Structure formats: structure tokens, C-alpha cells
Amino acid sequence: MRIHLPADQMPTAWYNALPVMPEPLQPPLHPGTREPVGPDDLAPLFPMALIEQEMSPQQWIDIPGEVLDILRLWRPTPLVRAERLEQALGTPARIYFKDESVSPAGSHKPNTAVPQAFYNKREGVKRLTTETGAGQWGTALSFACTQYEMDCKVYMVRASYEQKPYRRILMETWGGEVVPSPVDDPSHPGSLGIAITDAVLDAVARDDTHYALGSVLNHVLLHQTVIGLEAQEQLALAGERVPDVVVGCCGGGSNLGGIALPYMTNPDVRLVAAEPASCPTLTEGTFEYDFGDSAGVTPLMPMYTLGHDFVPPSIHAGGLRYHGDSPIISALVKCGRMEAVAYPQGKTFEAAIQFANTEGKLPAPEAGHVLRAVIDEALAAKELNEERVILFNYCGHGFLDLAAYDDFLNGRLVDA
Amino acid sequence: MRIHLPADQMPTAWYNALPVMPEPLQPPLHPGTREPVGPDDLAPLFPMALIEQEMSPQQWIDIPGEVLDILRLWRPTPLVRAERLEQALGTPARIYFKDESVSPAGSHKPNTAVPQAFYNKREGVKRLTTETGAGQWGTALSFACTQYEMDCKVYMVRASYEQKPYRRILMETWGGEVVPSPVDDPSHPGSLGIAITDAVLDAVARDDTHYALGSVLNHVLLHQTVIGLEAQEQLALAGERVPDVVVGCCGGGSNLGGIALPYMTNPDVRLVAAEPASCPTLTEGTFEYDFGDSAGVTPLMPMYTLGHDFVPPSIHAGGLRYHGDSPIISALVKCGRMEAVAYPQGKTFEAAIQFANTEGKLPAPEAGHVLRAVIDEALAAKELNEERVILFNYCGHGFLDLAAYDDFLNGRLVDA
Numbered sequence: 149m150r151i152h153l154p155a156d157q158m159p160t161a162w163y164n165a166l167p168v169m170p171e172p173l174q175p176p177l178h179p180g181t182r183e184p185v186g187p188d189d190l191a192p193l194f195p196m197a198l199i200e201q202e203m204s205p206q207q208w209i210d211i212p213g214e215v216l217d218i219l220r221l222w223r224p225t226p227l228v229r230a231e232r233l234e235q236a237l238g239t240p241a242r243i244y245f246k247d248e249s250v251s252p253a254g255s256h257k258p259n260t261a262v263p264q265a266f267y268n269k270r271e272g273v274k275r276l277t278t279e280t281g282a283g284q285w286g287t288a289l290s291f292a293c294t295q296y297e298m299d300c301k302v303y304m305v306r307a308s309y310e311q312k313p314y315r316r317i318l319m320e321t322w323g324g325e326v327v328p329s330p331v332d333d334p335s336h337p338g339s340l341g342i343a344i345t346d347a348v349l350d351a352v353a354r355d356d357t358h359y360a361l362g363s364v365l366n367h368v369l370l371h372q373t374v375i376g377l378e379a380q381e382q383l384a385l386a387g388e389r390v391p392d393v394v395v396g397c398c399g400g401g402s403n404l405g406g407i408a409l410p411y412m413t414n415p416d417v418r419l420v421a422a423e424p425a426s427c428p429t430l431t432e433g434t435f436e437y438d439f440g441d442s443a444g445v446t447p448l449m450p451m452y453t454l455g456h457d458f459v460p461p462s463i464h465a466g467g468l469r470y471h472g473d474s475p476i477i478s479a480l481v482k483c484g485r486m487e488a489v490a491y492p493q494g495k496t497f498e499a500a501i502q503f504a505n506t507e508g509k510l511p512a513p514e515a516g517h518v519l520r521a522v523i524d525e526a527l528a529a530k531e532l533n534e535e536r537v538i539l540f541n542y543c544g545h546g547f548l549d550l551a552a553y554d555d556f557l558n559g560r561l562v563d564a
Numbered sequence: 565m566r567i568h569l570p571a572d573q574m575p576t577a578w579y580n581a582l583p584v585m586p587e588p589l590q591p592p593l594h595p596g597t598r599e600p601v602g603p604d605d606l607a608p609l610f611p612m613a614l615i616e617q618e619m620s621p622q623q624w625i626d627i628p629g630e631v632l633d634i635l636r637l638w639r640p641t642p643l644v645r646a647e648r649l650e651q652a653l654g655t656p657a658r659i660y661f662k663d664e665s666v667s668p669a670g671s672h673k674p675n676t677a678v679p680q681a682f683y684n685k686r687e688g689v690k691r692l693t694t695e696t697g698a699g700q701w702g703t704a705l706s707f708a709c710t711q712y713e714m715d716c717k718v719y720m721v722r723a724s725y726e727q728k729p730y731r732r733i734l735m736e737t738w739g740g741e742v743v744p745s746p747v748d749d750p751s752h753p754g755s756l757g758i759a760i761t762d763a764v765l766d767a768v769a770r771d772d773t774h775y776a777l778g779s780v781l782n783h784v785l786l787h788q789t790v791i792g793l794e795a796q797e798q799l800a801l802a803g804e805r806v807p808d809v810v811v812g813c814c815g816g817g818s819n820l821g822g823i824a825l826p827y828m829t830n831p832d833v834r835l836v837a838a839e840p841a842s843c844p845t846l847t848e849g850t851f852e853y854d855f856g857d858s859a860g861v862t863p864l865m866p867m868y869t870l871g872h873d874f875v876p877p878s879i880h881a882g883g884l885r886y887h888g889d890s891p892i893i894s895a896l897v898k899c900g901r902m903e904a905v906a907y908p909q910g911k912t913f914e915a916a917i918q919f920a921n922t923e924g925k926l927p928a929p930e931a932g933h934v935l936r937a938v939i940d941e942a943l944a945a946k947e948l949n950e951e952r953v954i955l956f957n958y959c960g961h962g963f964l965d966l967a968a969y970d971d972f973l974n975g976r977l978v979d980a
Binding site: 222254295314317505507 | 648666668674707710730
């Protein structure tokens with residue numbers, strides 16, 4: 149069952165988590181002075197509109213009409229009740245998901261790529277640089293830049309660049325320029341932290357260029373809240389009050405934040421982050437100030453981190469490989485408002501294939517993590533004979549990740 | 565603008581073209597005797613329910629509830645008004661498309677794969693064989709067989725098997741067994757005609773096995789009419805009367821038939837087939853009785869054909885490579901009810917990329933052909949300053965065809 153929200157009921161403002169955090173967020177620190185950064189420190193990288201959003205005390209922030217015009221190409225996204233998955237599990241739980249795989253890039257990422265490109269364009273920026281891991285974000289930004297006739301250069305984690313030629317081609321089809329990172333060491337598999345360094349150094353070296361980040365930062369999670377805001381309306385249309393639990397997979401935290409933050413002030417709603425055991429930031433990392441990139445050129449952020457020089461094992465097929473986590477998500481986990489679980493990837497692919505068989509949608513490996521958590525929640529509800537309402541974010545499809553399925557089906561995927 | 569049809573208004577019967585053909589369709593002939601085939605001749609390959617549909621005089625044929633249950637995973641599909649494409653073209657035409665890319669397999673093919681698997685299962689068949697070219701059909705049948713716990717073996721045209729590993733993996737993820745065809749000559753690029761021979765010979769050799777064809781036959785086009793039936797309802801919701809022109813790309817003819825046949829009795833609606841110049845069945849083929857496969861083991865059908873031993877040039881990247889065409893489509897073209905146009909593939913990729921940039925959807929190479937025709941129609945309307953309403957079938961996405969885009973973007977695609 150799919151619940152469609154009429155186009156004229158699409159949210160016209162984003163939900164800002166900052167004013168309702170359980171405790172005020174600690175500020176980012178300058179990498180040199182270790183003093184709190186101000187707008188001027190960030191101006192070489194970001195347009196002023198995004199810097200304001202990064203620190204805004206306003207509960208609601210209007211979505212510009214020019215942004216809505218493009219988001220409407222695929223939004224509102226469907227809310228789907230996964231009835232055939234429920235039946236296969238024999239659970240009394242009712243499972244709903246937001247289908248973010250219907251976007252141009254096949255994931256939730258364009259929700260923020262479009263406004264980021266828009267605000268940069270409006271402030272005269274002609275070119276954006278960024279990093280990409282699994283390739284979802286680079287695809288989204290390439291698409292967004294094409295809409296505003298801007299240039300886009302993507303530094304792609306080398307392991308992904310080599311494993312995922314289709315992702316590179318899709319970025320190039322939308323006019324993006326893609327190079328493997330690290331740029332100076334062809335033998336290194338790369339990491340998101342290193343690719344961020346590459347992209348940031350490129351941006352600061354050119355006056356016409358800014359940098360765009362696809363997750364982690366407050367303004368990115370802000371833009372993703374359209375997901376949860378739509379879900380609230382659609383659950384009401386489906387006759388549900390609020391979900392008992394909201395689940396998202398978590399790398400940098402943007403898709404999880406997008407669906408979970410609009411529920412953060414309701415204590416009846418559990419919030420759950422699902423992450424990979426091979427990059428267990430929230431479950432095994434340390435909460436401390438750390439750099440956003442590997443070389444220490446970005447501000448320090450208060451977050452769970454595995455260390456900014458962490459390089460995830462190249463056995464790990466999907467995204468979710470960032471060494472740190474969104475400060476907002478980190479703070480919610482630290483204070484106990486949000487739970488976190490970690491899964492080895494074999495279990496996530498089993499869940500993904502069960503979803504593909506029952507619901508007919510092939511998940512991105514990232515989405516395999518949220519599906520593992522959702523299936524486990526549904527089975528726990530069955531054990532307790534409990535009518536749990538589970539809401540999750542189906543963050544993307546896996547059509548460009550089929551090599552990982554091939555590895556899984558043929559026993560070549562290390563189960564870490 | 566997307567127009568959603570409520571799930572409870574999904575069509576519950578298919579529209580049968582046979583009773584309203586301008587002239588009665590000539591019967592298929594037995595390959596040995598050259599006499600009209602009867603149900604018994606087809607029984608080794610197909611279940612009786614499909615054989616009846618192949619020849620049925622009924623205008624409407626009920627869709628079984630068990631089939632509707634699965635079709636509802638993705639149907640009704642959205643009808644989308646391509647406003648940003650209209651703006652980019654500066655045309656007064658209003659362009660609408662049915663988005664069949666949202667299905668499990670990413671194309672219209674599951675619309676018939678599901679009922680075919682269902683009827684076979686109901687008659688006790690345990691295993692289906694089939695051929696696939698671009699890979700869309702094999703993916704759809706693998707998905708459908710998984711729904712009914714049947715085995716599925718796919719003979720994949722060798723050139724595609726080698727160029728499209730992701731398609732193979734997707735079929736395997738849904739439990740299909742995939743082998744390259746021809747099975748006995750690893751140096752041959754293969755053709756749909758040869759792969760049909762392989763699949764038919766496999767099916768007749770085993771009692772527990774039937775064969776399934778993804779296009780061409782009357783019952784396949786019948787199952788696809790849900791596309792056009794939904795479009796009629798959705799255009800009405802959008803405030804449109806009937807389209808001035810309905811366009812589909814044409815290989816075997818099933819996606820074109822699906823959207824066009826429900827309009828066939830309305831003389832105000834032009835029907836247009838768009839095919840590749842490298843496999844120009846309708847525009848340069850001969851209308852005659854020919855075999856459906858290369859070896860002459862299938863019945864002879866009255867159709868436009870390039871000869872059953874035709875092997876399309878391996879330069880051609882997408883589907884639409886069949887040597888013949890659906891008898892229904894062939895008859896409509898022959899009597900002048902339907903127009904046909906052919907395009908070299910460079911022009912189709914240009915159209916596909918214009919669509920990707922404006923509407924945010926990456927088309928399958930097959931869909932590039934319908935987009936070329938639609939854009940040309942819209943530009944003709946601009947030339948004449950005419951408010952033409954254009955309806956087309958967006959038959960599938962191109963996420964698994966990105967190698968062809970890579971070739972096009974890098975000048976490696978021969979423009980034939």
C-alpha cells in the first residue's frame with residue numbers, strides 16, 4: 149500500500165533541530181586556534197545562507213520556491229506499507245517506509261544537493277567541489293549543479309571509483325567531473341576523510357569555487373527533514389498516530405536525521421541508528437572534538453569518531469564509511485535520546501534480499517542496514533505479540549551496487 | 565506534476581485488441597505443416613489460460629486477484645507531466661508519460677511476467693525458461709518466478725551477457741539462473757531469435773517446464789494494457805480529454821501496445837512506433853509469415869520481419885533488437901492505423917540526456933527512442949504553434965545501461 153501526499157501539501161519549510169536539542173550543541177572549533185568558528189571562517193567554503201542555517205535558532209526555515217520547483221520532480225515521495233514483508237515475517241508490527249529511492253540520483257541525497265547548489269548559485273558561485281564514497285552524494289550534486297548550470301568536481305574514494313564505474317558514468321552523464329581520491333597516491337584505497345581534504349583544498353584555492361558536503365553538517369540534516377515531515381502527514385492519512393520506532397541507517401547521519409528529527413521532541417517515539425560493524429562510529433567510537441577530514445583542514449566538530457585518520461576496511465561494500473558522525477546525531481545518542489546498533493554486512497545483505505523478494509525493491513547496501521534493524525524490530529514485536537508501528541527510511545536503491553550483491557551471492561563478501 | 569491513480573481504481577480487467585482489430589488477425593501457422601496452430605500445438609510451451617487469452621474474442625479479460633496483489637507493489641504507476649522538458653523545448657505541447665520504470669525490474673516487463681508465472685504455477689508448472697536481450701525481460705521473469713516459488717532459467721543474448729553483468733546479477737539476486745546464448749558457440753554475439761530457440765528447446769525437453777515470452781504475442785500485449793488503461797483515467801484526472809498522439813518505442817511491441825491499444829478505436833488519436841535504425845523492422849522489414857525464432861521451431865507469425873536469421877549489429881546498445889514484431893502491431897502499421905519512425909542511436913541518446921537533465925530520470929536506451937520521437941513531436945507542435953497533447957510510455961530506467969552512456973559520452977558509440 150502506497151500513501152501519496154498531494155503535491156500541494158509538500159512541506160514548504162524545513163524543521164530545524166537546533167532549538168529543540170536536549171542540550172545546546174557545542175560549537176565547531178577552528179582547526180588552528182581551537183576557538184569557536186564564526187561565519188567568516190566558513191565563508192571560503194560555504195555561501196552565507198547555508199552558514200546561517202548551520203547556526204540558526206529558528207524552528208522553521210522556509211524552503212525557497214526555486215528549490216521546491218526542482219524537489220517536486222520526485223517529492224513528495226511515497227510512504228509505503230511493507231505488507232508483503234510483514235506477511236513473510238508473520239509479525240503483528242505494521243512497517244512503513246519512505247521511498248527515497250525514487251529521486252534522480254536514487255537516494256535521499258538530492259534533497260540537500262538542490263538547495264546547496266541553489267544558495268551557492270544565488271551568491272555567485274560558479275563551481276562546486278565535493279567528495280563521494282558510495283557515489284550517491286556525487287551523483288546528487290552533479291544532478292543539482294546541472295539544474296543551475298554550475299560546474300561540479302567530485303573526488304571519489306578510490307576503492308569506490310574502481311568498484312563502481314556505473315556511479316562515475318552517471319555523474320558524468322549529469323556533467324560532473326570525477327577523479328579518484330587520494331589524487332596523489334594511486335595505490336591508496338582512499339577514505340571519505342581524505343576525499344574531503346582533496347575537495348576542500350580545491351575549493352579554497354579558487355575564488356569561483358565553493359565546497360559542498362553531503363552529510364554530517366546541521367544544514368544538511370535540516371534539508372533532509374522533508375522526509376520525516378512528509379512521513380508525519382502520510383502516516384496520518386494511513387490512520388496511524390505516531391510510530392513506536394523510527395529507524396535509519398547511519399553513516400554521516402543525514403538520512404537518519406531526515407526521518408527522525410521531526411519526531412525528536414516526542415518521547416513516545418524511539419529513534420534508532422543502524423550502522424556497519426566495520427565502521428562502528430556510534431557504537432564503538434569516542435565522543436570528542438575531531439576534524440571532519442583526514443588532514444585536519446576542516447573545523448573540529450563534537451562527535452562520535454573513530455579518529456580522523458580512520459580508513460575503513462575495503463571489504464565493506466556500501467556507503468556509511470565516514471570516520472565521524474553528525475554532531476546532532478552524536479549528541480542525541482550521547483544523551484540517550486537515540487539508540488544505535490551495528491551489524492556485520494552478511495546480515496544486512498540477507499535483509500536486503502528478503503526485502504527485494506517481498507517488496508520488489510533492490511536496496512542499496514546502506515539500506516540493507518536499516519532493513520536488518522527493521523526486520524529485527526518486527527521479529528521482536530512478533531515475539532512479544534505487540535502491534536508495533538515501525539517507520540524507516542528506504543534511503544536508496546541498489547541498481548548501481550550490484551557488484552556487491554554478486555560478491556555476497558558467491559560467498560566473496562567478508563562478513564565483517 | 566505527477567498524477568496518482570488511487571490504488572482502488574487500478575484496472576481489474578485487461579483490454580483485448582483482438583475483437584476490435586481493423587481486420588481479423590491472421591492465425592499463426594505450424595512450423596511443420598504450415599496449417600493454423602490450435603491450442604494443443606501450443607500446450608507444450610504455454611499453460612491453457614494463456615493459450616485461451618492468445619486467441620480470445622472477449623473485449624475484457626479479468627485480472628486474477630492473486631496477480632493484482634503483486635502488481636499493486638508498484639501499480640498504478642504515476643502519470644507525469646514533463647513540464648521542465650516542455651519548458652526546455654519551448655513547446656506549446658503538453659507532454660505526459662507513464663512511468664513504468666518504478667517496477668521491481670525497472671521496466672514495464674513485470675506487468676506480464678507476473679500473470680505468466682501465475683497461470684503457469686496454477687497449472688502445475690514448476691520451472692520457466694525464457695530468453696532476454698537487454699535484460700529487462702529476464703529480470704522481470706526472475707522476479708515473478710520468485711513470487712510463486714518457481715525456478716527460472718534465462719538464456720541471455722551473449723553480447724548483452726558480456727556487456728551487462730549488472731543485469732545478470734539482478735536476475736541471480738531474484739533466484740534466476742542465467743546462461744549466455746547461443747549456448748553452443750562462445751564466439752557468437754547471439755540474437756533474440758537464437759536465444760528463443762535455446763529457451764524453447766529447453767522447455768519442450770522437460771515435462772515440468774514451460775516457456776515464457778516477454779513480448780510479441782497477443783497475451784503479452786494484453787497484459788500490458790494496464791498501462792494505457794491507467795493513463796486514460798489519469799489524463800482525465802489531469803483535465804485532459806484524449807491525447808493527440810500516443811508514442812512508444814518498439815522492439816517486439818509490448819510496451820507500445822500496452823499504452824496504445826486502449827486508444828486504438830479512437831480515430832482522433834494518432835499512434836506512433838519508434839524503432840532503432842539498426843533493427844528497422846516496421847520501417848524496412850517485409851510483412852510476411854516468419855518464424856518467431858532463428859531455428860524455425862516456433863510457429864510462423866504474420867508480421868513485419870527482417871528475416872528470422874537476422875542478427876542485429878552488436879554496436880546497438882539497448883533492447884529493441886528482435887527480427888520481427890508483434891502481429892497486432894504489425895497489422896496496425898500495415899493497415900495505416902499506426903505510424904512508424906526509425907532513429908539512429910546517437911539521436912536517441914541526445915534525447916535521453918535532455919530528459920535526464922530536465923526531468924531527473926535516466927532513461928533506458930530503449931526509452932531514448934520514444935523520447936526522440938516525443939521531442940520531435942513537441943518541436944513540430946512548436947513550429948505549428950499547436951497545443952498538442954502527447955502521451956508516451958517511459959518504459960524503463962537506464963541505471964543498468966550506463967556502459968552505453970559511457971560509450972556515447974566518449975564518442976565510442978557507432979551512430980547507426
